[in-house]
Amino acid sequence: MAAREAGGVVLGKSADKLFSLSGLFAVYKPKGPTSAGVLNLLKERLLAEAGVQTDGTRRNQVLKIGHGGTLDSAAAGVLVVGIGKGTKMLSTMLTGSKKYTAIGLLGKATDTLDATGKVTEEKPYDQITKGDLENVLRKFTGDIMQVPPLYSALKKDGERLSTLMKRGEAVEAKPARPVKVYSLSLQQFQPPLFTLELSTCALMQELTRTKQGPFTLEEHALYEDKWTIDEIARSLEHCTSLLSGEPAHKKLKTEHPGETAVSCEDK
The missing domain is CATH 3.30.2350.10 (Pseudouridine synthase)
Structure with a gap:
């Protein structure tokens, strides 16, 4: 795969792999930060690993990423993330089961x-x-x-x-x-x-x-020490098979009725 450019700088294999990631995966959101804050930190980590240096505005344009349903800052647990073309799939998480x-x-x-x-x-x-x-x-x-x-x-x-x-x-x-x-x-x-x-x-x-759609806290949520390009690539590959069998019913949502799938720029 050919090297890419960002801001006029030629990037290497890590950036190529990052920008080729596409699909849904889950991360663990701790109690304290907002869902948008967790995504911004995730994006910063991935771009830094890939050697991409951007300011806040440019960062949101370089890497497409979003989440499929807000967790309140006081809550913790599974936060489903879409990356690349996977952001178009996030709305399916709003009608999936939750626990x-x-x-x-x-x-x-x-x-x-x-x-x-x-x-x-x-x-x-x-x-x-x-x-x-x-x-x-x-x-x-x-x-x-x-x-x-x-x-x-x-x-x-x-x-x-x-x-x-x-x-x-x-x-x-x-x-x-x-x-x-x-x-x-x-x-x-x-x-x-x-x-x-x-x-x-x-x-x-x-x-x-503890569960959103087919993603469970115990089996699928990546903790912060696993927020790397390789770990997310492995998670995307594993999670692809999960999505085909998820029924379209809804659990009671106790923290945010009416939640929406948003990109990480949304606050």
């Missing part, structure tokens, strides 16, 4: 419904039993109507509702929408920590996406 592990905290409620928000209510939780929780979970399985939280990725006039809420602007709740929850189970019950919610107030302490 999460959530840890809840009984006795407190916040304005954001998670641990990052301001505490708005506190109630006793000693009366709540494991059986109480399991009875409630049955009401949230199958076909249900879900009202998207105000702190979400849904947009009004081009801005996320969560951004508007943090600025103190008035935001109207979106209408309930149908979702299908295929399974919901209580993994642990050690008050005040649990997995979901009940007749006390509660908040979501932690959220980890």
Whole structure:
């Protein structure tokens, strides 16, 4: 393969291999950074390994890369990434199955419904039993109507509702929408920590996406030490066979109803 040029500089084999990558793969997004921030770091790592030096604007033009569904900065787990022509496939990830592990905290409620928000209510939780929780979970399985939280990725006039809420602007709740929850189970019950919610107030302490489409956290997500051209090439080759058998159904998405597939330039 012939050497390529970027910014007038002739590049070598590593750059050739990088720019030939195409398809979908998964990375692990840690708690803290945004999904866009993780993609920007990934892109910087790959371009640096390939010997391509660009400023921020030029970097977004040189290497085409995007993700298939936002994970909130407070959440962790599987983030599906498209590279090259694979960016055109990212919309399929929005209708694929998703799976999460959530840890809840009984006795407190916040304005954001998670641990990052301001505490708005506190109630006793000693009366709540494991059986109480399991009875409630049955009401949230199958076909249900879900009202998207105000702190979400849904947009009004081009801005996320969560951004508007943090600025103190008035935001109207979106209408309930149908979702299908295929399974919901209580993994642990050690008050005040649990997995979901009940007749006390509660908040979501932690959220980890363990599956998106056919990509699982355990088998497919590349951690930061594996963000290399060769590792991604191997992952792309392996993941191609996964995509053919993924059913087009949707799991309940607890962190960002209405999420969209975006390029890494999107914030």
